[in-house]
Amino acid sequence: MRMDLIQPFINAADAVFAESLQGPTRIGDLAMEEGAYRRKGIAALIAIKGDIEGRIILDLAPEVARKVAAILTGSDDADEQVARETVCELANMVIGNSVTLLNDQGYTFKVFPPEIHTSDQGLAGSQDTEAMVLAIETTCGNIFLNIAMHHLARRRRERDLAPVAR
């Protein structure tokens, strides 16, 4: 597993949740995904294409999503629609910040807008795909990040070897 690819997502998630929720966060359990992905609640999926390809799912239990949404909207409670919007935007921020960190390391890729992931099962990990689940502990409850991606090393090598026009 390439931790140099995963670490920016962990750092970005930790920073975004701490900033957004204005409270302490802690990186909890970290595990490799062996079987197919099983959704825990309200989940947003973001696809990435480029030097690194794959997808990231941000997954919150419904009651955690509503608590987070209530904090971010400054209200006492949030309905499911607002909770979904909140999860999508949080995913967008986490992935955007991670991509920024990875881009600074020389990787280039495109990020697609988040989509609410509704099926109970998602994409499974494979030999070529690194899939990891991590829990971020917040004051609202655990927020899960499921990262499945692979590094297109050959494409990167070809690009690096391509003659540069002068």
Next chain:
Amino acid sequence: MPQFAALLRKDSQPVRYLVVDDSVFARKNIIKMVELFGGEVAGEAGDGLTAIAEFNRTKPDIVLMDITMPQMEGIEAVERIVRQHPEARIVMVSSVGYQENILAALQKGAKHFVQKPVKPEVLYEILRYVLSDDPSAAGAPVALAGEHRS
């Protein structure tokens, strides 16, 4: 508990904003902030194409534009708006803050860039800076607009 002095136009009217983001939640957040700064929402859009139409309809003082959106992305929308309206003042608001993206947006005519999650105090300073360059708007704050509870 930071307070924000109102950012007003030179004619003492509120600054009018067009808020562009495909996330309703993100738009609401930005709108809360600009209202905290004494501003007024001229329009909203969820993609680049709608943003162009809304710009032509509302002629806002400032556009706050996301980058990653369906149909037409923010950077292309900036290019098209600025081509038609070179005086347009557009601030990019995106979670994707790498240099390539920022440079592309600035080259197409955006005035500034702020990364999500947006801190109100950071957005405020950027708006103040962008407005200070606007001959039709007063960049200096003139009155207390509200309070921000963090």
